[in-house]
Amino acid sequence: xxxxxxxxxxxxxxxxxxxxxxxxxxxxxxxxxxxxxxxxxxxxxxxxxxxxxxxxxxxxxxxxxxxxxxxxxxxxxxxxxxxxxxxxxxxxxxxxxxxxxxxxxxxxxxxxxxxxxxxxxxxxxxxxxxxxxxxxxxxxxxxxxxxxxxxxxxxxxxxxxxxxxxxxxxxxxxxxxxxxxxxxxxxxxxxxxxxxxxxxxxxxxxxxxxxxxxxxxxxxxxxxxxxxxxxxxxxxxxxxxxxxxxxxxxxxxxxxxxxxxxxxxxxxxxxxxxxxxxxxxxxxxxxxxxxxxxxxxxxxxxxxxxxxxxxxxxxxxxxxxxxxxxxxxxxxxxxxxxxxxxxxxxxxxxxxxxxxxxxxxxxxxxxxxxxxxxxxxxxxxxxxxxxxxxxxxxxxxxxxxxxxxxxxxxxxxxxxxxxxxxxxxxxxxxxxxxxxxxxxxxxxxxxx
Ligand code: C2E
Ligand code: CA
Ligand code: CA
Numbered sequence: 001x002x003x004x005x006x007x008x009x010x011x012x013x014x015x016x017x018x019x020x021x022x023x024x025x026x027x028x029x030x031x032x033x034x035x036x037x038x039x040x041x042x043x044x045x046x047x048x049x050x051x052x053x054x055x056x057x058x059x060x061x062x063x064x065x066x067x068x069x070x071x072x073x074x075x076x077x078x079x080x081x082x083x084x085x086x087x088x089x090x091x092x093x094x095x096x097x098x099x100x101x102x103x104x105x106x107x108x109x110x111x112x113x114x115x116x117x118x119x120x121x122x123x124x125x126x127x128x129x130x131x132x133x134x135x136x137x138x139x140x141x142x143x144x145x146x147x148x149x150x151x152x153x154x155x156x157x158x159x160x161x162x163x164x165x166x167x168x169x170x171x172x173x174x175x176x177x178x179x180x181x182x183x184x185x186x187x188x189x190x191x192x193x194x195x196x197x198x199x200x201x202x203x204x205x206x207x208x209x210x211x212x213x214x215x216x217x218x219x220x221x222x223x224x225x226x227x228x229x230x231x232x233x234x235x236x237x238x239x240x241x242x243x244x245x246x247x248x249x250x251x252x253x254x255x256x257x258x259x260x261x262x263x264x265x266x267x268x269x270x271x272x273x274x275x276x277x278x279x280x281x282x283x284x285x286x287x288x289x290x291x292x293x294x295x296x297x298x299x300x301x302x303x304x305x306x307x308x309x310x311x312x313x314x315x316x317x318x319x320x321x322x323x324x325x326x327x328x329x330x331x332x333x334x335x336x337x338x339x340x341x342x343x344x345x346x347x348x349x350x351x352x353x354x355x356x357x358x359x360x361x362x363x364x365x366x367x368x369x370x371x372x373x374x375x376x377x378x379x380x381x382x383x384x385x386x387x388x389x390x391x392x393x394x395x396x397x398x399x400x401x402x403x404x405x406x407x408x409x410x411x412x413x414x415x416x417x418x419x420x421x422x423x424x425x426x427x428x429x430x431x432x433x434x435x436x437x438x439x440x441x442x443x444x445x446x447x448x
Pocket of ligand 3: 345
């Protein structure tokens with residue numbers, strides 16, 4: 001086997017052929033070399049107990065590169081990564097490739113979190129520059145996990161496990177994240193895993209419920225539709241907010257069965273409302289990158305017997321951004337079936353006015369953060385005014401979220417916003433309570 005070795009690696013080391021220390025693709029050291037390096041450092045530092053740091057880096061979205069451009073292109077990028085990392089290692093530091101797009105480095109002179117973050121800022125910049133692939137270039141961000149000896153572990157295995165945990169957390173939080181292992185982070189990860197297990201159990205046992213919040217005509221307070229909101233009460237954990245368990249379900253790949261049962265329950269409940277009341281259902285970001293979403297949603301509402309014209313799906317701009325082409329094709333195909341699309345939480349996150357033109361929308365929901373300030377804060381009032389004028393011009397309906405007082409409702413009406421939702425009109429209620437609520441205002445199904 002012909003392997004190109006970097007200088008200094010062509011010697012035999014302790015009787016073992018140097019090749020077993022080397023990654024043939026990049027010429028960097030491999031996992032054996034990493035273990036060796038860390039074990040030696042630990043031995044040295046046991047006499048002089050100064051900390052040192054190990055780091056793991058993983059490219060974000062590397063796998064699709066192999067699929068899209070072929071393995072040769074993938075290998076080419078890995079060699080460029082190796083080259084860049086080696087070029088920017090601080091004095092005394094070494095970089096190794098463990099497998100695929102996983103690289104590790106040992107930083108003997110980085111003693112604390114601040115130092116690790118500083119180094120990762122440099123590495124992140126270096127790795128985010130475009131990669132040359134002949135006729136085209138690609139850009140990739142990278143995620144980091146660090147472990148500091150001896151706090152994160154006193155031997156090779158413990159340190160690597162801690163660095164792995166830190167990297168896993170970075171990956172879970174999205175792209176380009178950096179985590180330095182700490183006891184708090186280990187706790188956080190443990191809690192997330194416990195929550196995940198409890199949620200998996202709850203989904204199987206059908207314990208996640210759906211509640212509904214009225215969306216009303218502000219001029220008279222009468223409901224025009226209801227937003228479905230997930231509710232989960234665990235015997236041990238108590239009430240868990242959907243703002244916690246929905247993102248977790250997405251990260252851990254269990255959002256699909258969860259959504260399926262929730263949409264089924266929500267659609268069934270909607271059948272008992274008057275026909276002119278719509279059901280608004282939140283789509284998660286994972287569903288906007290999955291081309292099978294259209295088929296799944298349609299088959300659920302068809303099996304329940306809900307008219308697609310009564311269904312609205314709420315999406316967020318952030319979810320749209322992950323893969324705008326797929327998201328747009330899902331939206332277009334659902335709209336072709338008669339389903340409406342609302343843009344949720346408008347005004348927060350990565351809001352862009354251009355997006356209102358790029359996505360085929362029916363409705364915009366103004367985020368609660370503006371509504372809650374509308375009577376106190378002039379800028380919020382102006383922002384709402386501008387959103388309403390903009391949507392008017394684009395022929396989009398507007399819903400104000402989080403209305404809690406009659407003053408807010410009055411102000412919104414004055415500004416021309418005619419629909420809204422919030423505790424002032426009703427908190428999210430169970431399907432049964434919605435029936436009672438409809439009866440109490442005299443618009444139950446039989447009365448219409
Ligand atoms: P969201 O879609 O923006 O839902 C509105 C949230 O605001 C709900 O919180 C609702 O209870 C709350 N809310 C409504 N009116 C008021 C008000 O007047 N004052 C205040 N302070 N809050 C109000 P909830 O139910 O805790 O849901 C939180 C988030 O979790 C939702 O935000 C949504 O992003 C997500 N979520 C909930 N259910 C589902 C679901 O079935 N699927 C998906 N993908 N996401 C869901
Ligand atoms: Ca929503
Ligand atoms: Ca919202």
